[in-house]
Amino acid sequence: MSSLVEVQSVTKTYVQKAQGDTPSRPFKALDAVSFAMTKPERIGLIGPSGSGKSTLLRSLSGLIVTETGTVTVLDKTVQSAGRLGEDVRAARASMGMIAQSFNLVGRLSLFTNAALGLLGRINPWRGFFGLWTVEEKQRVMAALDHVGIAERAGQRANTLSGGQQQRGAIARAIVQDAKLILADEPVASLDPVSARRVMELLVDVNERQKVGVIVTLHQVDYARKYCDRILALKAGKIVYDGPADTLGLEQLKDIYGSEIESAYWGEI
Amino acid sequence: MSESRLTALEPPRASLSQKLLTWGVWLAVGLVLALSFKGAQIGNLPSLWQNSANTSAYMRDYVHPDFSSWPTVRMYIEQMGLTIAVAIWGTVISVVLAVPFALLSSANIAPSWIVFPVRRLMDVLRSVNELVLGTAFVVAVGLGPLAGVLALALHNTGVLAKLFSEAVEAVDNAPIEGVRATGGTRLHEIVWGVIPQVGPLWTSFALYRFESSARSATVLGLIGAGGIGQILFDNINSFNYARVSAIAIVIVVAVTLIDIASSAIRKRLL
Numbered sequence: 386m387s388s389l390v391e392v393q394s395v396t397k398t399y400v401q402k403a404q405g406d407t408p409s410r411p412f413k414a415l416d417a418v419s420f421a422m423t424k425p426e427r428i429g430l431i432g433p434s435g436s437g438k439s440t441l442l443r444s445l446s447g448l449i450v451t452e453t454g455t456v457t458v459l460d461k462t463v464q465s466a467g468r469l470g471e472d473v474r475a476a477r478a479s480m481g482m483i484a485q486s487f488n489l490v491g492r493l494s495l496f497t498n499a500a501l502g503l504l505g506r507i508n509p510w511r512g513f514f515g516l517w518t519v520e521e522k523q524r525v526m527a528a529l530d531h532v533g534i535a536e537r538a539g540q541r542a543n544t545l546s547g548g549q550q551q552r553g554a555i556a557r558a559i560v561q562d563a564k565l566i567l568a569d570e571p572v573a574s575l576d577p578v579s580a581r582r583v584m585e586l587l588v589d590v591n592e593r594q595k596v597g598v599i600v601t602l603h604q605v606d607y608a609r610k611y612c613d614r615i616l617a618l619k620a621g622k623i624v625y626d627g628p629a630d631t632l633g634l635e636q637l638k639d640i641y642g643s644e645i646e647s648a649y650w651g652e653i
Numbered sequence: 654m655s656e657s658r659l660t661a662l663e664p665p666r667a668s669l670s671q672k673l674l675t676w677g678v679w680l681a682v683g684l685v686l687a688l689s690f691k692g693a694q695i696g697n698l699p700s701l702w703q704n705s706a707n708t709s710a711y712m713r714d715y716v717h718p719d720f721s722s723w724p725t726v727r728m729y730i731e732q733m734g735l736t737i738a739v740a741i742w743g744t745v746i747s748v749v750l751a752v753p754f755a756l757l758s759s760a761n762i763a764p765s766w767i768v769f770p771v772r773r774l775m776d777v778l779r780s781v782n783e784l785v786l787g788t789a790f791v792v793a794v795g796l797g798p799l800a801g802v803l804a805l806a807l808h809n810t811g812v813l814a815k816l817f818s819e820a821v822e823a824v825d826n827a828p829i830e831g832v833r834a835t836g837g838t839r840l841h842e843i844v845w846g847v848i849p850q851v852g853p854l855w856t857s858f859a860l861y862r863f864e865s866s867a868r869s870a871t872v873l874g875l876i877g878a879g880g881i882g883q884i885l886f887d888n889i890n891s892f893n894y895a896r897v898s899a900i901a902i903v904i905v906v907a908v909t910l911i912d913i914a915s916s917a918i919r920k921r922l923l
Contacts, residue, residue, distance in 0.1 A: 490846060505835050509838050
């Protein structure tokens with residue numbers, strides 16, 4: 386295997402709707418972005434709102450189709466030149482997705498939600514009717530146990546706290562046997578304690594199961610603490626790609642503007 | 654400076670064009686009412702109390718419902734049961750048909766070249782009254798409850814497909830993306846991402862249509878679709894108003910019970 390993720394000059398343009406006197410105009414969410422992940426590391430994607438973090442993350446699983454460029458995950462083409470690859474489903478099966486807005490299905494039990502991680506790897510009709518085997522059920526429970534919420538397996542997802550739902554999404558990724566976890570602002574709606582547990586869990590999955598993690602974060606301090614590599618985006622371009630510990634205040638000022646000092650910089 | 658500004662500030666006033674528009678709308682409403690006055694024979698309204706002697710003679714039988722013979726009453730209840738059976742099957746068939754049609758007419762599930770024709774087809778089904786559909790089915794399958802079942806099924810398919818698809822179009826996209834991101838197929842997205850979200854609402858809509866089907870099934874007796882409605886109209890035609898009154902009471906009680914039960918279930922669902 387050459388690399389986990391390979392992104393080559395991906396561009397995505399959105400049309401900004403006309404507002405008042407300003408006419409509609411295109412704006413580049415991603416502007417010829419390229420990067421690669423060759424070993425299971427933890428990449429923190431940072432950048433101001435609208436810099437293209439989420440767009441980049443979602444294009445990795447083909448939830449967003451870009452205009453140009455190529456996205457390859459685990460040697461499978463997710464998308465190329467504005468079209469989803471033929472084996473995009475196979476690629477997705479090995480990627481876990483965690484979203485800020487808790488993308489568990491609220492009315493289904495936590496167990497069923499985690500079991501949905503099997504969909505990409507079992508017979509589609511078995512998945513359609515939810516006929517999990519005994520081994521699969523045990524695997525789901527083991528994953529829930531791993532993230533520390535096995536006792537809530539029978540509970541509806543929408544009765545769980547935000548932190549528990551995010552841990553459920555991580556369990557779903559473990560059930561998927563994901564080689565890569567994509568987390569889109571996973572802690573943005575969580576209290577600090579829950580947020581720390583979710584981030585620690587992502588570190589744990591990365592270190593113990595050798596799963597690559599790409600996580601978009603608003604909190605620069607979280608990115609510096611929990612990630613080993615940081616990609617910073619500004620206006621759709623990568624402006625920093627390097628180790629977390631060499632990201633300095635000067636770069637942050639360049640990314641976020643000069644007011645960053647008071648808001649984010651501090652001892653961790 | 655602030656003083657001069659204060660005196661200059663005026664509350665907003667409707668412009669001339671806004672005023673004209675308001676008066677225009679009222680004028681149009683008045684015109685429509687006046688034009689339809691004659692056709693609807695609103696001028697004949699006084700006859701409602703001018704012929705009060707006839708009305709009271711007619712109503713005299715109504716206030717003495719005929720429950721004297723138990724076999725007859727039991728027959729009413731059995732026929733009411735038949736009518737409810739028609740409503741049940743009409744609704745169930747319509748739900749089964751409405752699910753695929755609803756998904757095909759949801760803009761967030763199906764492509765627009767499918768959505769448009771399916772929606773128009775549902776519009777047609779919905780716009781044709783059960784009674785009209787019923788007469789067609791009486792020709793096709795003969796007199797009897799089946800014609801009523803099919804009429805209700807077809808009409809309600811149009812209604813439910815619209816209600817169902819509106820629910821589908823309002824679902825939260827995040828869980829669906831969650832299913833897609835695991836490598837699931839489009840069908841998996843619908844079964845695991847969409848249906849769990851719309852399930853309670855769909856059930857509630859189906860129960861609501863069952864309530865109204867129970868009422869419609871009564872009227873379907875008029876065109877020979879059997880059940881309590883047919884007995885009702887037979888007795889109206891033979892001027893047997895004491896029996897008509899008894900039948901009406903059976904219908905009101907049954908429909909009320911169905912309404913109460915169904916809305917209690919619907920409340921718990923949502």
